[in-house]
Amino acid sequence: MIMRMRYIGIAVLCASLWGCGEAEPEEEGDRIAEHSAMIDQIAPSIVRVEYTLQYDQGEAPGGGGMRYRSSFPSMSPFLPWGGMSDGEDLIREERPRVVAGYVLASDKVVTEDIAIHPRFIKSIQIRSGDQVSDAHVSGYAVDRPAVFLTTSEPMPNVKPLAFDASVEPPYLTVRAEESEGRWIYYVGGASEEFGGVTGTTDGLRFRHHYSDGLWITKDGQAVTLGMLERLPLDDSWKMSPQDWPQISGEEMQALQDQVKARAAAGLLRVKLSLRSPKADQSEDRFGPMRYYGGDEDDPNDTERNALGVLVAPDRILILTEMKARTTARLERIIVHPEQGDPVSATFVVSLKDYGALIADLDQPLDGPIQLFDGDVRDQRMHLLPAAQVRVRGEQQIVYLGHRRLVGFELGWQRNIYPSLMGDEEDTFVFDKEGRLIVLQIAQRQKVAVEEQYSWRGGPQLTSAAQLAPLLTDVLAHCDENNVPLTEEQENRLAWLGVEMQGLDQELARANRVSQQTRDGETGALITYVYADSPAAGAGIEPGYILLRIRAEGQPKPIEIQMGYDGGYYEDFPWEHLDQLPEQYFDQLPAPFPGAENVLTRKLTDLGFGTQFTAEFFVDGQQVDKDFTVVQGPEHYGSTKRHKNEPLGVTVRDLTFEVRRHFQKTPEDPGVIITKIEPGSKTSIAGIKPYEIITHIDEQPVMNTDDFERLIADQAELNLSVLRLTKGRQVKITLDVEDEAVDDAPIEPDPAEEDVVEAF
Incomplete structure (x- = not known):
């Protein structure tokens, strides 16, 4: 409403400044009577165009197809403050979408282009008084948002408009629209001098006008139909709609057939x-730590179907946004042309600033897409063929139609981002030569911009010319850390070498950092520093407050906000383990905090080798320390593991954070038990998850290699098992002939179930 009042205010101001050309001032009463009479004179030349909408394959025509985003305020039927309704609402309310039509002949009307796909249009009808005629789209204006409708039979009681561009001003404008259930007309003053002259440094000159609709003289002579926001300085804009550059429905079909062929090939x-992601047990139960705002789909995906743009016979731009931890698991790329066998492709790079990756095909394909390399703003309001291409699983769906670029916004790094009349989702817009003008692609957010628990939107409409420089020199625009990795490398993490506790209001005030941390909303207290870590080398000590990180290439500092800890259970039920039924083993959270937290994830996403400055607060003052992102030592989620089938047990090496939790030195022996199969020999012997095996047959077990070696070819094992600080000996017989224990799963009794519920 504020925006609408602003535009009304502009129109009133313009009218007061410009007047009505050279005409003498008239008495207010005479002017009102004259305008009122003009409504009666013009009304037979303006009809109601009614679009009855429908669902198509369960999809509503509500979203982009009904939206018009532009700086052009006068085209009110397309704007929210001008009575625009969502297509789904119209269907539910069983009423049509209504716009004004201007009669050119007894069977021909020109009207605004609502740019909605024909599959959503059940019928088009033209209403004049009580008379209703069926109609269809028979032509399209090339350089302004208008279409021509032809009726199935001549319309009675209408008055075709006769245009004369030679008549002199002053002019009036007449608009019609549906409001509050009435069909209303608006008659107002206009002037040839409207808006003055607008000029740009690159030589563009035009005049803005703020009145759409029919332009007439005071005598009712039609001059032109206002469908453009920007008008040339000469009088070439004054013409009959019949003289506008236009194409027929058959010519539009030919353009769409060309686009169909382009889309099929490119x-x-x-x-x-x-x-499959290499997850530790806590991740298996609670899911990996998620940092939303990156991957399009679940980061646990093992298969993803995406759309690719063939930019050269042997190169494809794959439109899918994957963060480094997902790309690390990429093993195979298969391109599926419409005709012929699938073609393998090899990963080349992930783009640094866009949600896409580039791959080279093992065999070249015909029909690469040529990118438009001109100024996208020159295509304003032009009729452009388009393809809406969707990938749903292994099915590719294509809808052909048309779009118009209606506005442009200055965005990231001063790039120009267009907006469309019509649905933007999954849309590729071409010019009449078949070059790709705009497409949807996600901008890859910088680490500092991502919010831990927020959704930041998806792909946005982008000029193809904006991507052209990237494709000519991909190595200069790649993310060196967002690449496929081996299974051993995929869970690597950066580290600073500290453990932290999130601040709250009380801690922030006690440490005198309320102002620097928004009263404890950000920042973290350093509680431990690992020896030989980057933090230790920089002199960081427990008690320091980590405020934020400033990194090269990041638009703002990275605030430290401690959140979800990845499934660690501080009050681990050690005293209840013996009563825990084995079917619940996999639901136990880890008793120790994981190596991955907000800080290590952010540093990893920044990329190894990145320079950054960490801001600390200690002894009443801020202290800055410079670091380089380095890879941390192996952690619980990445370390080597060994699974022994006869025993039904999986063990892992004791990593730095596990040793820290259990107060073990690097010289202390042990492997930690991470998984026990129900009904296995290990389970029957009473061994539980997260216990530590320190010795086998009195031989120290320093790692999983020792464990595998010491149990090989043994009929009987004597295990030294440690639960926290309490040790015990466990004997397991592996020889099947000597085994006297029933391997059937043990059913829990009700008492055991009650114990489980207690914690």
Whole structure:
């Protein structure tokens, strides 16, 4: 409403400044009577165009197809403050979408282009009084948002408009629209001098006008139909709609057939196969730590189908946004052309600033897409063929139509971002030569911009010319850390070498950092510093407050906000383990905090080798320390593991954070038990998850290699098992002939179930 009042205010101001050309001032009463009479004179030349909408394959025509985003305020039927309704609402309310139409002949009307796909249009009808005629789209204006409708039979009681561009001003404008259930007309003053002259440094000159609708003289002579926001300085804008550059429905179909062929050859489904994520047990139960705002889909995906743009016979731009931890698991890329066998492709790079990766095909394909390299702003309001291409699983769906670029916004790094009349989702817009003008692609957010628990939106409409420089020199625009990795490398993490506790209001005030941390909303207290870590080398000590990080290439500092800890259970039920039924073993959270937290994830996403400055607060003052992002030592989620089938047990090496929790030195022996199969020999012997095996047959077990070696070819094992600080000996017989224990799963009794519920 504020925006609408602003535009009304502009129109009133313009009218007061410009007047009505050279006409003498008239008495207010005479002017009102004259305008009122004009409504009666013009009304037979303006009809109601009614679009009855429908669902198509369960999809509503509500979203982008009904939206018009532009700086052009006068085209009110397309704008929220001008009575625009969502298509789904119209269907539910069983009423049509209504716009004004201007009669050119007894069977021909020109009206605004609502740019909605024909599959959502059940019928088009033209209403004049009580008379209703069926109609269809028979033509399209090339350089302004208008379409021509032809009726199935001549319309009675209408008055075709006769245009004369030679008549002199002053002019009036007449608009019609539906409001509050009435069909209303608006008659107002206009002037040839409207808006003055607008000029740009690159030589563009035009005049703005703020009145759409029919332009007439005071005598009712039609001059032109206002469908453009920017008008040339000469009188070439004054013409009959019949003289506008236009194409027929048959010519539009031919353009769409060309786009169909382009899309079939150059917009291809790409299947990405990913290795299953290497997760620790806490991740298996609670899911990995999620940092939303990156991957399009679940980071545990093992298969992803995306759309690719064939930019050269042997190169494809794959439109899928994957963070480094997902790309690390990428194993295979298969491109599926419409005709012929699938083609393998090899990963080249992930783009640094866009949600896409580039791959080279093992065999070249015909029909690469040519990118438009001109100024996208020159295509304003032009009729452009378009393809809406969707990948749903292994199915690729294409809808052909048209779009118009209606506005442009200055965005990231001063790039120009267009907006469309019509649905933007999954849309590729071409010019009449078949070059790709705009497409949807996500901008990859910098680490400092991502919010831990927020959704930041998806792909945005982007000029193809904006991507052209990236494709000519991909190595200069790649993310060196967002690449496929081996299974051993995929869970690597950066580290600073500290353990932290999130601040709250009380801690912030006690440490005199309320102002620097928004009263404890950000910042973290350093509680432990690992020896030989980057933090230790920089002199960081427990008690320091980590405020934030400033990194090269990041638009703002990275605030430290401690959040979800990844499934660690501080009050681990050690005293209840013996009563815990084995079927609940996999639901136990880890008793120790994981190596991955807000800080290590942010540093990893910054990329190894990145320079950064950490801001600390200690002894009443801020202290800055410079660091380089380095890879941390192996952690619980990445370390080597060994699974022994006869025993039904999986063990892992004791990593730095596990040793820290259990107060073990690097010289202390032990492997930690991470998984026990129900009904296995290990379970029957009473061994529980997260206990530590320190010796086998009195031989120290320093790592999983020792464990594997010491149990090999043994009929009987004597295990030294440690639960916290309490040790015990466990004997397990592996020889099947000597085994006297029933391997059937043990059913829990009700008392055991009550114990489980207690914690």
